[in-house]
Amino acid sequence: MMHKLTDDNMDKPPLFRHWSGWYWLLIGWLAVLILLFYWLTIYLS
Amino acid sequence: MRPLDWVVLCITLLGILAYGVYKSYGQRNMEAYFLDNRSMPWYIILLSIMGTQASAITFLSAPGQAYSDGMRFVQYYFGLPLAMVVLCITFVPIFHRLKVYTAYEFLEQRFDLKTRSLTAILFLIQRGLSTGISIYAPAIILSSLLGWNIYWTNIFMGGLLIIYTVAGGARAVAHTQKLQLAIIFVGMFLAGWIVVHLMPRGVSFKDALHVAGKLGKMNIIETKINITSKSFWQDKYNIWSGLIGGFFLALSYFGTDQSQVGRYLTAKSIRESRLGLLMNGFVKVPMQFAILLIGALIFSFYQFYHSPVFFNAAAVKEVENSSYKPQLTQLTARYDSIGKIKKTAVQQLVTAFHQQNQTDIDADSYRLRQLQDSSQSVRQRVKQMIHHVDPLADTDDTNYIFLHFVLDYLPEGLVGLLIAIIFLAAWGSTAAALNSLASASVIDVYKRAMVKSASDRHYFLASKWFTLFWGLFSIVIAQFANKLGSLIQAVNILGSLFYGSILGVFLVAFYFKKIRGTATFWSALLAECFVIFIYWLNIISFLWLNVIGCVLVIFFAWVLQQFLPVAKQPELA
Numbered sequence: 001m002m003h004k005l006t007d008d009n010m011d012k013p014p015l016f017r018h019w020s021g022w023y024w025l026l027i028g029w030l031a032v033l034i035l036l037f038y039w040l041t042i043y044l045s
Numbered sequence: 046m047r048p049l050d051w052v053v054l055c056i057t058l059l060g061i062l063a064y065g066v067y068k069s070y071g072q073r074n075m076e077a078y079f080l081d082n083r084s085m086p087w088y089i090i091l092l093s094i095m096g097t098q099a100s101a102i103t104f105l106s107a108p109g110q111a112y113s114d115g116m117r118f119v120q121y122y123f124g125l126p127l128a129m130v131v132l133c134i135t136f137v138p139i140f141h142r143l144k145v146y147t148a149y150e151f152l153e154q155r156f157d158l159k160t161r162s163l164t165a166i167l168f169l170i171q172r173g174l175s176t177g178i179s180i181y182a183p184a185i186i187l188s189s190l191l192g193w194n195i196y197w198t199n200i201f202m203g204g205l206l207i208i209y210t211v212a213g214g215a216r217a218v219a220h221t222q223k224l225q226l227a228i229i230f231v232g233m234f235l236a237g238w239i240v241v242h243l244m245p246r247g248v249s250f251k252d253a254l255h256v257a258g259k260l261g262k263m264n265i266i267e268t269k270i271n272i273t274s275k276s277f278w279q280d281k282y283n284i285w286s287g288l289i290g291g292f293f294l295a296l297s298y299f300g301t302d303q304s305q306v307g308r309y310l311t312a313k314s315i316r317e318s319r320l321g322l323l324m325n326g327f328v329k330v331p332m333q334f335a336i337l338l339i340g341a342l343i344f345s346f347y348q349f350y351h352s353p354v355f356f357n358a359a360a361v362k363e364v365e366n367s368s369y370k371p372q373l374t375q376l377t378a379r380y381d382s383i384g385k386i387k388k389t390a391v392q393q394l395v396t397a398f399h400q401q402n403q404t405d406i407d408a409d410s411y412r413l414r415q416l417q418d419s420s421q422s423v424r425q426r427v428k429q430m431i432h433h434v435d436p437l438a439d440t441d442d443t444n445y446i447f448l449h450f451v452l453d454y455l456p457e458g459l460v461g462l463l464i465a466i467i468f469l470a471a472w473g474s475t476a477a478a479l480n481s482l483a484s485a486s487v488i489d490v491y492k493r494a495m496v497k498s499a500s501d502r503h504y505f506l507a508s509k510w511f512t513l514f515w516g517l518f519s520i521v522i523a524q525f526a527n528k529l530g531s532l533i534q535a536v537n538i539l540g541s542l543f544y545g546s547i548l549g550v551f552l553v554a555f556y557f558k559k560i561r562g563t564a565t566f567w568s569a570l571l572a573e574c575f576v577i578f579i580y581w582l583n584i585i586s587f588l589w590l591n592v593i594g595c596v597l598v599i600f601f602a603w604v605l606q607q608f609l610p611v612a613k614q615p616e617l618a
Contacts, residue, residue: 011315019319023130026326030126033330034284037119037265044258 046191050461057228057465058205061472065209065221075504078214079146079484085311089219090321093308094299095329096222096473101183101202102444104233104470107333109356109446111340112347115264117282119337121588122330124291128299129326133319135555136300141315146488147481148306148551155554156562158493163566164550165489167543168303169482173515176478177203177522183467184523186444189359190452191464199523206472207516210479211509215311218476225469232466233336235459236451240342243454245349245392252395253345259394259410260348260417262341265334278585290588293595297544301551303481304474343450348391348413354380354424356445360431360438367434373427380423387416475519483511541587542580545594546573552595553602560606568601 013019046054072078085093110118145151149168153161180203187202188195209217241250257263267283280286299305299322312318354377355361364373390413397405428440451463487508496503546569553565576594579585585593 019133022323026126026130026323029327041263041265044254044263
């Protein structure tokens with residue numbers, strides 16, 4: 001039990017309450033990059 | 046190379062070597078040697094993961110790839126951030142809670158010894174051979190462009206890093222990778238800045254991008270989809286193969302290849318591992334974009350200045366010394382005359398950009414594309430000539446383009462730094478590979494099957510000996526690589542053929558609790574036969590093979606398990 005609690009404390013993510021916040025942020029970042037690259041492709045073609 | 050270049054090169058390499066040896070002190074046991082007592086913060090994990098993935102060929106090849114084929118190569122990395130998320134959710138917590146040294150150790154706990162042995166041995170064969178090839182690949186480019194002896198270049202490329210990797214294990218590997226990446230980023234930034242700075246007066250960064258775009262090099266995203274067309278499945282780089290195939294490839298590489306798993310197992314907690322992997326997901330795509338952009342800018346640069354008809358000068362020299370010399374002279378003269386016309390056309394195009402005259406932009410772009418096609422056809426004929434003279438010669442000069450530009454146009458000192466970067470990138474990925482080969486050898490083979498109960502001191506020393514063995518083995522492979530011919534490509538393909546099936550084994554382990562070892566083991570072998578058969582048919586790009594291998598293992602394992610008994614198994618995590 002003690003081990004589990006220590007493990008959970010060590011695993012708290014920074015900035016967000018849950019790790020899912022980071023996962024969505026990363027997926028959003030990828031989406032932004034793809035949109036930006038798509039715009040660049042069209043703009044420079 | 047001029048004297049200042051040699052000074053910069055020697056100081057950089059010796060500095061890294063000394064830093065690696067300095068970081069080696071204080072290790073007394075196997076856990077410290079392979080995992081640095083699980084003490085690393087997330088930013089070291091990040092840099093170590095990046096340093097392991099980015100080999101010398103990454104920095105040599107990516108700009109050349111953009112020059113030849115455009116920026117679309119960046120799509121190859123789109124699946125990576127998604128794979129980081131899955132790794133953080135599934136792989137990282139399980140590996141950390143089980144306190145494994147290697148990814149394959151987990152498979153015995155979940156399945157059985159034969160599944161663990163199969164994956165570990167496949168890793169040792171594939172990674173052992175590919176590490177030798179990854180030493181040879183940049184060494185042959187440097188020796189070809191600088192006239193260095195290939196055997197000594199191999200020894201310097203693969204030999205010096207053995208000193209700190211054997212002495213310091215995972216800690217020395219991670220800390221030197223940190224410094225190596227810092228130097229690499231500075232050097233690449235300076236190279237990019239100088240390309241823009243060297244453009245003719247009046248040609249801005251934006252103009253250079255427009256020129257590259259009009260000639261089809263800014264094809265960053267390709268969205269066309271036609272699943273009934275063979276060419277769609279054979280196309281290596283589009284958004285679909287990048288997102289789906291790239292996801293499976295990244296998941297296999299970061300989740301099941303010990304050279305990467307060994308990096309984030311050194312983290313002091315699950316949190317630090319997760320942050321390191323997630324940050325890798327944030328920075329990898331922009332980093333690759335920036336490296337490719339240098340190649341697209343070099344392409345624009347060579348529209349204004351003379352470029353060689355073939356960037357591998359050693360291959361051209363062989364043609365010059367053959368009976369094909371008159372034809373080569375003729376083709377080179379033709380290529381140069383097209384280059385002169387192109388120079389005028391591209392300057393007119395830039396003027397049209399400045400005047401924002403769309404009619405002129407369209408007309409000049411069309412003319413420039415035609416000239417580009419003409420020069421490409423001349424290049425193609427020269428490549429055929431090189432092949433006639435030496436059928437084993439590499440007719441792809443993509444890997445030579447960036448270094449050719451560096452040697453011809455970068456100022457004294459910076460050339461030395463860029464050459465040092467090639468060495469450092471090779472050292473970073475090779476050191477991690479040697480460390481992981483040693484950990485899989487000791488943990489999954491030596492300790493598991495040969496000497497089962499010896500002291501920690503014994504295994505610690507064995508780890509050092511195995512690191513030394515794999516280092517020497519890689520150099521020997523590199524020394525013989527020029528005699529391997531097409532086998533080099535076979536070694537590179539070998540990895541991508543097995544990755545999907547190995548990933549399938551891990552995904553069954555994580556997500557299909559009722560499937561046991563025997564079903565998984567035979568499914569992996571069966572799926573691998575299918576993958577090799579599909580590869581032999583040559584109907585699909587290698588990125589899709591990972592998807593197929595992985596899905597087939599899961600499917601076969603599920604079907605086979607219906608006919609096999611389900612033995613009781615303890616909970617793992």
